[in-house]
Amino acid sequence: MxxxxxxxxxxxxxxxxxxxxxxxxxxxxxxxxxxxxxxxxxxxxxxxxxxxTQGLVDVHVHLREPGFTYKETIKTGSLAASRGGFTTICAMPNLEPVPDTIEKYNQVQELISQSAVNHVLQYAPITKNLRSEDLVDQAALKNAGAFAFTNDGVGVQKAGTMYLAMKEAAKNQRAIVAHTEDESLLFNGVMHKGEKADELGLAGIMSAAESSQIARDLLLAEETGVHYHVCHVSSKESVRVIREAKKAGIQVSCEVCPHHLLFADEDIPKNHGYWKMNPPLRAREDQNALIEGLLDGTIDCIATDHAPHSFAEKNQDFNHSPFGIVGSEYAFQLIYTAFVKKGIFTLAQVIDWMAIKPAALFGLTVNRLNxxxxxxxxxxxxxxxxxxxxxxxxxxxxxxxxxxxxxxxxxxxxxxxxxxxxxxxxxxxxxxxxx
Missing domain, CATH: 2.30.40.10 (Urease, subunit C, domain 1)
Structure with missing residues (x-):
């Protein structure tokens, strides 16, 4: 036609x-x-x-199917992304079952082919069942269509496991995409550790829970030569170590989410689950460091981390609600309204961060309107x-x-x-x- x-x-x-x-x-x-x-x-x-514009590309969404279809499905998640102007989305593997074998991965691919209204690329996990123990067969999953490997939702806790995964990924010319979170530093925290957490009487999550694992992984990435991509960077310390790693020639890229660019923890008005996300909203100085990191090229792209949950799950306080925020349907609109209209970003920059750069990072088809x-x-x-x-x-x-x-x-x-x-x-x- x-x-x-x-x-x-x-x-x-x-x-x-x-x-x-x-x-x-x-x-x-x-x-x-x-x-x-x-x-x-x-x-x-x-x-x-x-x-x-060329269709937007989101390298970080959760579609919840199979296993959690009461939260979202491939059909509804891809429709939501299309509503936001996204034509390609990359789906995380924290599913049930986890697609950690060829058979389970192919089952998800079949669901995508039946239901998706836009291009949906499925990540494969780094380890079996998303635990920090046994590696998946990366070569086999690559041949099945996996474009990158991630355990998003949990951090790989064992350095040795991450090192071996990076070696294998480098050999297979695939990226390791990391949710960076040292669980030994969480101390049951539910929001950023700071004055707002104290005011609300909630346990805090220190920034080092994120940045210390990034620092570990950057040295492992330097050792292995893998393309290492950091999910949802949220703290000034994370931006600092990634900036220094790029200067040192380490092959690292990273993303930031719209909510971390627009809010700080002091903006949270009450103890309600809609404000609970992982990583959490951090301090104003972290928010400013993220904006600076985008502008100076330390941060490569913007991704939503679209993480749907049921109303009953999220309509609770921080201690009882799961982490997560939806974002597919209004991400571009948030960035345009808050930053382009105020002259902080240009439209060309936003298109680069939300369409061209995320595709280029993972070797996806890049539409440059040619x-x-x-x-x-x-x-x-x-x-x-x-x-x-x-x-x-x-x-x-x-x-x-x-x-x-x-x-x-x-x-x-x-x-x-x-x-x-x-x-x-x-x-x-x-x-x-x-x-």
Whole structure:
């Protein structure tokens, strides 16, 4: 099917292009120009001078299927991501059963092929059953389609296990993606260790629980030569050691989540599970260090860590609620509203951090809006605001403190392989200049 997107505005290398027409044919961008004969197209989308970007890429989501489908499914999770403008998402393996064999991994792949509305790439675990003991057969899982290995949800507690996993991953040319958390330093903490925890009477989690394991792993990565990627960096100490490791030539990359960029622990208004996440919201100085780390290149990309739970599970206090926050449906919108509109980030930077860079880090197909690229695209309404409404979520879950927040950048369309998988939002109005 031939599809035309007309009146598009695009950002290419920090340059704004207006009134662009994009011709999509056979699942790819066939041509880009100003005018095409509209009579030859089976479908036409009028972007009405709104922002068209390559599809966003999220390297960190939890889809909960199989094992926890009361929280989320591959169908609802991929729909939620499409609602947010994501065309590719990477799903964590903390499932039941854990996909730690070819048979179990293939079962998840089959579920994805049946249910996903966008591109879903499934991680394989580092160790069997996510325990810090026996390694999985990385070569076999690589051949089954695993693009990287992670135990996200828990840290690998034994240095020897991590070292052997890194050696094997380097041999298989795959990344080790680490949830960094030294469990011996948690002391039953449920939020960041600081004045707010004391005020709420809650046990705190020190930043060293994260940063000390990163420091350990960085030296092991230097020893093995593996690509080591750090999940959801949250503390200034973590940013510091990663920055120094990059200067030393260690092959390390990392991500940050929108909620850690927007909030600090002092912003938590009450003892409620919607504010409980892992890693926790840390101090204001940590929040500032994360923003600085993005801007200076220490932090490579933005990922959501979309972690859905049931309402009953999260509608409790910190001590009884599980860790986790949903984020797929409004991540770009949060970043645009809080940082681009205030002149802290540029749109080009955000597109790089949320589309180009995450794909490039893992050798995924990178859509740079060139002729011949896959027609994975998103159209955002940058001009009009909307309110985050949990009743309109496509995810099964609503565990987020951002409910009721006014945002800009609602997703009008998401296209995967040239097919519309999401259509909605306020499609009126135009945008003269959105940088």
């Amino acid at each position: 031939d599809l035309l997107i007309k009146n598009a505005c695009m950002i290419i290398h920090d340059n704004q292009l207006n009134a662009v027409a994009i011709w999509i044919k056979d699942e790819r961008i066939h041509a880009i120009g100003k005018n095409f004969d509209e009579g030859s197209f089976e479908q036409i989308i009028d972007a009405k001078n709104q922002l068209v 002729v011949g690229d896959p027609a994975d695209l998103a159209i955002f309404d940058i001009e009009h605001s909307y309110t985050v409404d949990e009743k309109k979520f496509l995810s099964k879950a609503e565990n987020t403190p951002f409910i009721g927040r006014e945002l800009f950048g609602d997703t009008l369309y998401t296209l995967v392989n040239g097919k519309i998988v999401w259509q909605g939002g306020n499609q009126n109005g135009s945008l003269a200049n959105f940088r």
